[in-house]
Amino acid sequence: MLQLKYLQVEGFRGFPTKSDVLDLATPAVLLYGDNHQGKSSILNAIEWCLYGDQCVGGRSGIRERVGGWEIVNRNASGATVGLAIESEQGVTTIKRAQVKGLGKKGRSIEVILPDGTRKEGDEAEQEIMRLVGLSFRDFATTVYQHQETIRAIVIQPPSERNDAIDRLLGLSDYLNVLDGIRRSKIADAQKNLINQRKQLETRIEEALRIRQEDLKDKKREAVDSGLDESELNEEKLLEGAENVKKQMEEFASELGISAAPVSSPSDWKDAPSFGDEAQKELDRLWSESPDLKEQSELNARRTEADALKTNYESQRQALGTAKAKPQEFEREYGTQAEINHQIENTRKENDAVDDQIRQVSPKAKLVEEGIAVLEATRPDESTDVCPLCGETVPNLLDHLRKEWAERIEAQVRALKARRAALAEKRAKLIDLKTQHESLTENLAKAREQLAGAVQRAAEFLDRELTDQDDPAALLSIEIGKIDDRLKQIAEAIKGKRETLNRISQSLNRLSLLHDVLELEEKIGRIEKIAESDEYRELENIRDGVAVFVVDVEVLDRIVRECMAEEAKDKMKAAGDAIDDYFQKIVGNPAAQKLIVEIEEDKRTGGNSYTFRDQDGEEFKPISSLGDMNGLALSMFLGLVKAYGHPIGFVLMDDPSQSLGSRQKKRLVEVLDEVCRSGRNIVVGTMDSELQEFLESSLTRAKTIYEFSKWGPQSGPEVVKRV
Amino acid sequence: MRMRTLGLLRELRNRFGPGPFGKIAQKLLALSFRELGYAPIVERSVEGVDIDVVGETGKKFGLEVKTTEGLSIGLSPNNIQDLRDRAKDGYSPVIAALRLAVFENWILAKVPLDELSAGQVLIERLRAYRMSDVENLLAPAFERVVEEHYQGTLKNGQRYLSEQLRKTGIEIRGF
Structure with missing residues (x-):
């Protein structure tokens, strides 16, 4: 050793x-x-x-x-x-x-x-x-019995004592792996993935809902327009487009003009351009329709005829008025010659009065005229220069006014009054003369305008008009003829317009069919997400994560099982020695035998150690610190002894x-x-x-x-x- | 599954309610297996696993069928016992789960019996045990079956589907 x-x-x-x-x-x-x-x-x-x-x-x-x-x-x-x-x-x-x-x-x-x-x-x-x-x-x-291990077993609360005993038994590697698994929160990562996928799903569902509602509305509109629900497909759309083309050709033939070719849609996506092209061609056919052209021209001619007739009648009425006014005037004031004669007489009479005034004071006329000249002088010119002789006389105007007032005025007052009356009369006569001239001019002008209206009517009617003709009547007859023709055209157009409306409705149905197919395609495009490489990758990730989560759970379970197994093995090998040392160190008379039971801790999934006595009763006094210390030492020394x-x-x-x-x-x-x-x-x-x-x-x-x-x-x- | 199929299934669910819809989905699933050539097929309405199917190679599966709009399915102790019982007869226990949501399809999960416990099970978790090869064949077959039987089911519910099961040789146990 x-x-x-x-x-x-x-x-x-x-x-x-x-x-x-x-x-x-x-x-x-x-x-x-x-x-x-x-x-x-x-x-x-x-x-x-x-x-x-x-x-x-x-x-x-x-x-x-x-x-x-x-x-x-x-x-x-x-x-x-x-x-x-x-x-x-x-x-x-x-x-x-x-x-x-x-x-x-x-x-x-x-x-x-x-x-x-x-x-x-x-x-x-x-x-x-x-x-x-x-x-x-x-x-x-x-x-090596570390004091930390003893301390852990002695002072840790029972819930954590299991962990300390695991470590005493050398199971900390397992505990570390389990702790690592717990801290990795793999299941949380999966939940996060699920939530993110759910968010994606919600967005897709919302987009889908909106499009499906639009589709529903559009389909309803299409059915209302006369389409059957079973006809809402591309085949029907292409068939419809061919029908429209055929209708347009027949329509052009009916109108008597040739239709320009409209290209057929190759698929439903071409429907809008086909619709635009067809509509333009339809507009052209309609605008170039002979009936419509004639209708348009006749309407213009009728408007002109109306205007000419109205103008003629108005001019004729104006001439009547212009003729009546000079007659009335002459009845009241005389003819032009008579007024001229009166003006001449008044002039003569006035000359006579002037002569009388000169005779009364030869100087009067000169003074009067001098005052008039000086009073009309501009402010910057002198009023001291005589207008008759050119000599300068201080205060000449005042002198002349004083002489006029003191010596001449009394002598000529009556004559002057007479002369003023004659002047007024003459002015009136001249005014009458002017009025008469104006009336004569108006009459001439009315005659001229009426002649113009007649001339225009003649041109419109394309014939000569003499004084013996009534242009208004002739125009009325022409208007009647136009109206008759317009009625005929309107009848003819009515049938064609119905054809036109039918073609327009067909075009509208094509447009609705296109909208339906477009919405279906948009919905289909959402569906295509599931076929994309990215989505498949996401699915693979989901599967991979699911497998990984399960693998980790299995690993966790295996580690726990191994940990429990090893703990049991060690306890089994060292059990007798531990019991022996425990009896010797602790010396508790109630515990003649120490049995260590190892189970899974339901709360933590780790090992749970229960100490029982020879009767299988849980060993309560073990909770004293000394006993715990004795237990830790017994376990350590027991393992020392058992481990070869x-x-x-x-x-x-x-x-x-x-x-x-x-x-x-x-x-x-x-x-x-x-x-x-x-x-x-x-x-x-x-x-x-x-x-x-x-x-x-x-x-x-x-x-x-x-x-x-x-x-x-x-x-x-x-x-x-x- | 396609949006259209999802829409049809949702309409059936709205029409009949979640419980009966579960049975409807079960019968539609049985018809789908029939379309794939599985025989014999037994569909149960009362005791035991929901569907027994036997593939062309003789492989037997006992299916516990679950549908949901949520993220998990509920497994009862009876469900687990039923699967255990079928396993004793040589049927591989399979949980067939369908979540009614966009892009989802049937998940056929061959979960080891010792890993099954009663309670709520995340469908996501079942993916770890999925039988992708069968699922890939089943998905289009199910779409066709739903399309074919939607109108009849909408009109006559389970009664219509039971008739279809009988017509196609699927044995019905229960009512």
């Missing part, structure tokens, strides 16, 4: 500096000291030297080592652990080192075999495994955490039994009572190291006591 020989550490965990060489060769090595004095670091150093990174972090299966569990001391640049192990072949020395901050590059391992061969790196690791022959997980279960590995030593870290005095004494008796069975023990403890029992009751040779005065720079002071 392998036995520890000696150990030296430097820069490792609690040891910032190089320690002395610790002798580990005696059957019992006891490490004493308070908390944080470096005892556990010695046990950790043995473990790390053998297993390196396997005992660090999550891989270790020890929760306390996940994050923050430092190898290199904070005040050291690197860690080195040297360990000597003796086997039947001799002493093998192992030296593991790690330089801070260099990662994998800073790690080294060196092994010197009993024959002096030196191995490094992977070869050295292989040599260690060959020597130890035990995985780290088994080492942690059956060689070649390692001849056991490492125990703070084993008496919650034990009572009697239980501690019993534990030491058990350890003595272990020692005597050939396994050396290395026990770290701060418990002075346990130390006392160890020293007094261990019957095998022992080496004691006392750890104290630990400082951050210097580490612990380690004193050897034999």
